[in-house]
Amino acid sequence: MTEALPAELAHVLGAVLSTGEDPGLELSLQMRHLWVQTRCACGCGSADFSLDTAAVAPVPALTGTRVAAEMELFSAGGEIVGEVLVFVKDGYLSRLEVCSWSDELWTLTDAHRILCPCDR
Template structure:
């Protein structure tokens, strides 16, 4: 289903867009059609998407750029070192951003994935 996306990106998108809100439902339908156009060179894990808009419907969010979904990252000790943001432009998935709020803790996509899915 997400053969064009690396597993880490597909996993984080699935977690952050995991609600029954119409916008999230529509954006999840776009995931199988996404590919990564580029990634941030700093190592944070931010990824910019390529999407064939002729194959999917836009999410009902309007023409501009919006934060379509977000998730705060919470460590095992309860600290919040950053967040993950999912951006859409004109109703289409555009990029996934990994943001750090801390100079004391490395925040990247691998860490975000772990903090979003803590071990049981």
């Protein structure tokens, strides 16, 4: 099932891509051409993307499958509770993953609340 990129996911993806230098800026240009292909069944909010590769060029420096950007998630008490990873495959955005570093499930909604407080 393919769905449009939800605002919450777009905000988190944009926040993580904006933290670094290139290639985050180049990759952010691909965001308007993304769709959600699948979502993780556990409820964390991780998503695999589809991308209109005819509409946007790949980032040539990013070959293979790898993490292109990441951002740690901090609890209200300042502890690191997880992270958000942005993956690319052959220069194209391919996945956003919300990772928990404990038994507590941290979700896309949690990541959005932590990383994008002005969007609430």
